[in-house]
Amino acid sequence: MGGSALIGLLVGVLAAFAFNRHVGSRPERAREYYVLTLIIAALIYVVLAFLGGASDWAILVEACGVLVFGVFVLLSVTHDPRWLGIGWLLHPVWDLVLHAPIGPWTHAPEWYVWACLAFDIMVGVVILRSITSARNPSP
Secondary structure (H helix, E strand, C coil): CCCHHHHHHHHHHHHHHHHHHHHHHHHHHHHHHHHHHHHHHHHHHHHHHHHHHCHHHHHHHHHHHHHHHHHHHHHHCCCCCCHHHHHHHHHHHHHHHHHCCCEEECCCHHHHHHHHHHHHHHHHHHHHHHHHHHHHHCC
């Protein structure tokens, strides 16, 4: 694992820690924050594709990602809030399958892909843990 990967993972962990702490201090708005940022996480890749001179196909696929993760948001609102956490936990698959160093596209900086991976996993875990805790309160 190279230096940019380690830096990215560290940035992602620190950003997720700060973000989850901020959201935790505003529990009445937590769902809004987590929903909005999942959509933003997907939109960032569309912007990076435009700015990075990616092919039309790559831009289209990245735009479809916004729709894919929008489905997780919709499912979390209409069916079960766990879908939001699952969406966050699946976003790293998007990061790694499509973007360097594993995927074929290079419009997202490698450090950002690793940062996004760490951020997404930490946020997804916090969401699912908070839902589980709310459903199974300690005696």
